[in-house]
Amino acid sequence: MAVTGILLVLFLIVHMLGNLKIFTGETSFDHYAHWLRDIGAPLLPHTWYLWIQRTVLTVAVVAHIVAATVLARRARAARPVKYAHRKKVQGSYAARTMRWGGVIILLFVIYHILDLTTGHLNPQGDASNPYGNVVADFAPERWYVTLFYTLAVVTVGFHLRHGAFSAFRSLGQQSPKGERRARTGALVLAVALCAGYLVVPFAVLTGLVS
Numbered sequence: 464m465a466v467t468g469i470l471l472v473l474f475l476i477v478h479m480l481g482n483l484k485i486f487t488g489e490t491s492f493d494h495y496a497h498w499l500r501d502i503g504a505p506l507l508p509h510t511w512y513l514w515i516q517r518t519v520l521t522v523a524v525v526a527h528i529v530a531a532t533v534l535a536r537r538a539r540a541a542r543p544v545k546y547a548h549r550k551k552v553q554g555s556y557a558a559r560t561m562r563w564g565g566v567i568i569l570l571f572v573i574y575h576i577l578d579l580t581t582g583h584l585n586p587q588g589d590a591s592n593p594y595g596n597v598v599a600d601f602a603p604e605r606w607y608v609t610l611f612y613t614l615a616v617v618t619v620g621f622h623l624r625h626g627a628f629s630a631f632r633s634l635g636q637q638s639p640k641g642e643r644r645a646r647t648g649a650l651v652l653a654v655a656l657c658a659g660y661l662v663v664p665f666a667v668l669t670g671l672v673s
Contacts, residue, residue: 464527464530464531464534464630465629465630467523467524467526467527467530468527468626468627468630469630470519470520470523471520471523471524471527472623472627472652474516474520475619475623475656476656479656479659479660480659481495481499482659482660482663483659483662483663485594485597485663485666485672486666486672489594489595492593492594492597493591493592493593493594496593496594497593499512499513500512500513524569524572528565528569531565564618564621564622565622567615567618568615568618568619568622571611571615571618571619574611578600579593579596579597579600582596585599585600586599586600586602586605587599587600597663597667597672598667598672598673600664600667601663601664601667601668602667602668603668603670606668608664609664609665609667609668612661612664613661613664616657616660616661617657619656619657619660620653620654620656620657621653623649623652623653623656624649624650624652624653625649626649627645627648627649627652627653628645628646628648628649631644631645631648631649632645
């Protein structure tokens with residue numbers, strides 16, 4: 464679960480950096496979006512890189528969900544009889560809602576693909592103008608889309624904060640000092656990714672990008 468999670472986080476970082484190119488202007492952003500379709504050319508045919516990437520990410524997501532399911536079943540099997548009285552366990556909101564957060568994130572990913580990848584749910588849906596699609600998507604009159612996007616990204620942040628901490632611990636950060644570093648690193652990573660993803664829709668919403 465830690466390994467697949469790290470793979471997905473690496474994608475989130477790269478994807479965020481690509482999104483931020485919208486601040487370099489329409490021509491630059493559209494050029495970047497079209498360049499993604501030609502990565503590997505002429506060795507790879509048009510869009511093959513993206514399909515390879517999507518396949519790897521899909522496998523990682525499925526493996527991540529399977530790992531979560533297996534761990535949940537093992538946890539239940541380890542304690543087949545419920546506690547007659549169970550004291551409240553201290554833990555973060557993210558830790559207590561990891562599973563539901565994962566479901567919300569999965570639903571958001573499906574919506575996001577239909578919106579800005581296939582264009583079916585985008586008001587413009589023009590594959591030749593990715594910049595225009597983003598601007599149309601987060602236009603002020605579509606504030607509810609920005610609100611939904613914000614809630615989803617914040618959910619990703621909570622999920623990532625706990626998930627990154629757990630991954631760091633699983634991969635060797637076991638000492639008390641290592642635990643503090645893992646918590647700090649997970650928090651910084653979650654906040655940075657949330658900020659990086661939210662700055663784009665709010666820039667469009669406020670007219671900074673138009």
